[in-house]
Amino acid sequence: MLEGLSMLGHSYLSFLNFWSIAYGLGGAFLGILVGCMPGLSATLCIALLTTLTLKMEANNAILILICSYVGTLYGGSRSAILLNIPGTAANAASCADGHALALRGEAGRAIGIATSGAFCGTLFGVLCLAAFTPALAEVALKFGAYEFFWLALFGVAMSGSIVGDDPIKGWLMGALGLIFAQIGEEGLYAYNRFTFGWDQLSGGISLIPALIGAFGFAEVLTILSDPIEKKLVEMKDSTLPRFREVAQYWKTVLRSGAIGVLTGLLPGVGEDAGAWMSYAGARAVSKEKELFGKGSIDGLMAAETGDMSSIPGHIIPCLALGIPGSAPSAVLMAAMIIHGIQPGPMMMIAHPQFVYDVVAMTTLATCSILLFGLFMVRPLLLVLRIKRSVLMPIIFLLASVGAYASASRLFDVYAMLVIGVGAYFLRKKGYQMAPFVLGLVLGHLLDKSLRRGLVLSDGSVLPFLTRPICAVLALVTVFTMLMYIPAVNRGVKAAFGWCKGLVFSGKAA
Amino acid sequence: MRPAAELIVSFFQVPIVHSDSAGEGRAATPRADFIAALVWIVFGAAVLIGSWRMDRLESQDINPYTIPGLVPGLLGIAVVFFGLLMLFRAWSQGALTPAGGADGREAKPGEHRRFALVLLPCLIFGVGLLGHGLPFWAAAALYVTSTILILQYPERKAAGQLARGVVAATVIGLCAGGLITLVFQEFFLVRLP
Structure with missing residues (x-):
């Protein structure tokens, strides 16, 4: 405990220097700019910055990436409020109430509430990150091939279930990502799978070009092929953060912070789930339910606190288990590996200080967004006035450079183009990219864990089902998937109602 | 059934x-x-x-x-x-x-045409220009200029500002190509195609 606090203190002190603060502010600034632009996601921002920071020292590079991650999600609320288009998917829950406030001439107030919610949410998440990551990593040290197989499957299944509206399409995309991960030389015998004699495919599909294609190029195509340009709502009132409203809605802040962190812990679920669940939670207990969707302060605060607190929540499984909580954290994990830091259960043994460094980096990111929320709201909004026809070709240029730079292979640019065009069409048909990305990240882990597990058990599948953690993960995975079958869902709800009736003796008078 | x-x-x-x-x-x-x-x-x-x-x-x-x-x-x-x-x-x-x-949500008018117009320069740049001898800044300038021109052509033509549009697009293209090359290659030491 004391050792942990001492390491945390050391991490905070190590970032109190000019360059670290400059990198942090720069990363958050770029993130807010990207987040402000509708459609450009945190995943794209982190992927592009990963290539830009390849030659930097590991801690500085990860600091920039974390600050840009936090900045992008925070910046996304601007376009949600002013344009009624979420800057990132995570800000979709802020659209209804934020834009309704803007239309009433309270755009500045809405941005102020978003700033205070984002600051409190991230700070709450940082506390959980510091408290839970070492504990989870310690538990994860007991995990073997069987548990990792289920964790990988659980992540892809959960992502497919929760992201988007159609779980079958989500699971198909997850399976597609897992299949794509099998392309190239496999880990046990260096056998080339699905390479069709093409040497370039031996190295597999790299994560960064695939992510840039799925989230960057596909988004450029989507935005530019839409002929309608939305109009910006003018902002006349003060944009300063409203901490009086934070005090007024402290229960919402705490509840949404906890919901955000918990959804963040689930692999592959994404920040938008944190925002929507927090919003739903706030609406369920609010005294002003009728205001939700029509400019509710409570609703906007819940959505912003929920999505921002899920960021540290996503980093927790990424660091402790090596299983990313969302697409942006998958890129963050890839960046850590590029810089020689292997996330996973061994992290607390090999790089214990790094976990606390990440806590300090996230705190610096939180302070950066508050600073930009206090002093730079209006200048940063100028980016929303740049024409799409000018901005998007430049984004595509950056995407091409980003795809190429990680391995200096033209093949990666071609892979980015193919995946981008494929993602464009799939998204038009209601398929989500997050399960695909998670499948791509977890494919190797799933493959190795299943085959190693089978060798250890001499072909028996029993250990995959009887070990305590495996049994829990297997039950949750299967139950989650079965719950999407309406008949099972109705049956479970009826059974739950019956059990409730046995415990509670009717309605209170 | x-x-x-x-x-x-x-x-x-x-x-x-x-x-x-x-x-x-x-x-x-x-x-x-x-x-x-x-x-x-x-x-x-x-x-x-x-x-x-x-x-x-x-x-x-x-x-x-x-x-x-x-x-x-x-x-x-x-x-x-x-x-x-x-x-x-x-x-x-x-x-x-x-x-x-019957489609619940049909494509917006002109969406498919715009998609083709956007995709074509991207493919020409990514497959045809990158890594085939042309310096990156020149390929980038060509791509940005042509894409801006294609996308802004209807409004520029309607406003009678075609020549102005060409000049603006060329300036933006050259600045984008030059700046990206400078920042990535010189400041951050990233190899460009």
Whole structure:
């Protein structure tokens, strides 16, 4: 405990220097700019910055990436409020109430509430990150091939279930990502799978070009092929953060912070789930339910606190288990590996200080967004006035450079183009990219864990089902998937109602 | 419909919801889902066949539970399974009836044309210009200038500002190409194609 606090203190002190603060502010600034632009996601921002920071020292590079991650999600609320288009998917829950406030001439107030919610949410998440990551990593040290197989499957299944509206399409995309991960030389015998004699495919599909294609190029195509340009709502009132409203809605802040962190812990679920669940939670207990969707302060605060607190929540499984909580954290994990830091259960043994460094980096990111929320709201909004026809070709240029730079292979640019065009069409048909990305990240882990597990058990599948953690993960995975079958869902709800009736003796008078 | 079939249909009648958050997701018609399901089934079957035909490395005397085709084969089966579920659901939603193809949300006018106009310069830049001898800054300037010109052509023509548009697009293209080359190559030491 004391050792942990001492390491945390050391991490905070190590970032109190000019360059670290400059990198942090720069990363958050770029993130807010990207987040402000509708459609450009945190995943794209982190992927592009990963290539830009390849030659930097590991801690500085990860600091920039974390600050840009936090900045992008925070910046996304601007376009949600002013344009009624979420800057990132995570800000979709802020659209209804934020834009309704803007239309009433309270755009500045809405941005102020978003700033205070984002600051409190991230700070709450940082506390959980510091408290839970070492504990989870310690538990994860007991995990073997069987548990990792289920964790990988659980992540892809959960992502497919929760992201988007159609779980079958989500699971198909997850399976597609897992299949794509099998392309190239496999880990046990260096056998080339699905390479069709093409040497370039031996190295597999790299994560960064695939992510840039799925989230960057596909988004450029989507935005530019839409002929309608939305109009910006003018902002006349003060944009300063409203901490009086934070005090007024402290229960919402705490509840949404906890919901955000918990959804963040689930692999592959994404920040938008944190925002929507927090919003739903706030609406369920609010005294002003009728205001939700029509400019509710409570609703906007819940959505912003929920999505921002899920960021540290996503980093927790990424660091402790090596299983990313969302697409942006998958890129963050890839960046850590590029810089020689292997996330996973061994992290607390090999790089214990790094976990606390990440806590300090996230705190610096939180302070950066508050600073930009206090002093730079209006200048940063100028980016929303740049024409799409000018901005998007430049984004595509950056995407091409980003795809190429990680391995200096033209093949990666071609892979980015193919995946981008494929993602464009799939998204038009209601398929989500997050399960695909998670499948791509977890494919190797799933493959190795299943085959190693089978060798250890001499072909028996029993250990995959009887070990305590495996049994829990297997039950949750299967139950989650079965719950999407309406008949099972109705049956479970009826059974739950019956059990409730046995415990509670009717309605209170 | 037979009772057993009805029961299975009730299992997988997930309502189609239109979601378009941050550009993601646009619901497809039952017929589009039906066709997509067929594609998924063929793809899954191809993966399964490909995995089955993979070398079992018997000459290396490896443990039979670690054959390289094991996981891809299981994934192929999973894709076929989910494809069948989708096919069945689309069929139950009337994919093969005349109303099954009616689109809930049609493409905006001019969307397909704009898509083609946007994609073409991207492909020319990515496949034809990058890494084929032309310096990066020049390829980038060419791409940015041409894309801006293509996208702004209707409004510039309507406003009678074509010449001004060409000059503005060229300046932006040259600045973008030059700045990106400078920042990536000189400041951050990243190799460019």
